[in-house]
Amino acid sequence: AQSVTQLGSHVSVSEGALVLLRCNYSSSVPPYLFWYVQYPNQGLQLLLKYTSAATLVKGINGFEAEFKKSETSFHLTKPSAHMSDAAEYFCAVALGASGSARQLTFGSGTQLTVLP
Amino acid sequence: GAVVSQHPSWVICKSGTSVKIECRSLDFQATTMFWYRQFPKQSLMLMATSNEGSKATYEQGVEKDKFLINHASLTLSTLTVTSAHPEDSSFYICSARDGGTQYFGPGTRLLVL
Numbered sequence: 001a002q003s004v005t006q007l008g009s010h011v012s013v014s015e016g017a018l019v020l021l022r023c024n025y026s027s028s029v030p031p032y033l034f035w036y037v038q039y040p041n042q043g044l045q046l047l048l049k050y051t052s053a054a055t056l057v058k059g060i061n062g063f064e065a066e067f068k069k070s071e072t073s074f075h076l077t078k079p080s081a082h083m084s085d086a087a088e089y090f091c092a093v094a095l096g097a098s099g100s101a102r103q104l105t106f107g108s109g110t111q112l113t114v115l116p
Numbered sequence: 117g118a119v120v121s122q123h124p125s126w127v128i129c130k131s132g133t134s135v136k137i138e139c140r141s142l143d144f145q146a147t148t149m150f151w152y153r154q155f156p157k158q159s160l161m162l163m164a165t166s167n168e169g170s171k172a173t174y175e176q177g178v179e180k181d182k183f184l185i186n187h188a189s190l191t192l193s194t195l196t197v198t199s200a201h202p203e204d205s206s207f208y209i210c211s212a213r214d215g216g217t218q219y220f221g222p223g224t225r226l227l228v229l
Contacts, residue, residue: 036220045220046117094216103165109158
C-alpha cells in the first residue's frame with residue numbers, strides 16, 4: 001500500500017520569500033514521486049519527478065525537491081516565490097514494476113498563496 | 117513535452133442524458149490512460165484505468181455501467197457518463213502514461229441540471 005501526506009493545506013509566503021511545501025510518503029517498495037501544480041479550472045502540470053536516480057531533483061519554474069529516504073519525505077522548494085506561483089500543488093506517489101499501470105496516489109493538496 | 121488534450125472543456129446537460137468526454141495523447145502513444153474525478157477544493161480521485169484494446173479497470177465504488185470507458189486506439193480514450201444526474205457534476209480529468217510518468221489533460225467540467 002502507498003500513501004501521501006501533505007502537511008499544510010494552505011501556505012502563504014511573501015513574494016521573493018522561500019517556498020517550502022511538505023510531502024511525506026508511505027511505501028513498502030521504492031517509490032516514484034511526483035509534484036504537480038494545478039491552476040484554477042485547469043488540469044495538472046508536472047513540476048518534477050523522482051525516479052530513483054539523483055535524490056535532488058530540479059523541475060520547471062525554479063522548483064526543486066529532495067528525496068530523503070530516512071525521513072520518507074519529498075518536500076518541494078523554491079528559493080524565491082513569484083506571484084505566478086500561486087496555485088494548488090499536489091504530491092503523488094506511484095508504485096509498480098516497469099511496464100505496470102503505475103497508478104498514482106495523490107496527497108490532499110496544498111494551496112500556495114503569494115502575497116505582494 | 118507530452119501533451120494530453122480533453123474535449124469538451126466544459127459541458128452542461130440535462131438530467132438523464134449521456135455525456136461523452138474524449139481524452140487524447142497528442143504527441144505520444146499511450147497504452148494506459150487514467151480517469152480521475154475532482155470535487156471542489158479536493159484532491160483527485162482515481163475512477164478507472166483505461167487499457168488500449170481491453171476492458172477498463174474500475175476503482176472500488178465506481179459504477180462501470182455508469183461511467184463507460186473505451187480505449188479504442190493508442191491515442192484516444194473516452195469516458196461516457198450515462199444517464200447523468202446532478203450528483204455527477206464534477207471536474208473530470210484524464211491522464212496518459214508515457215513511460216513512468218502520467219501527463220494530465222486540462223480537465224472537463226460537467227454540470228448536470
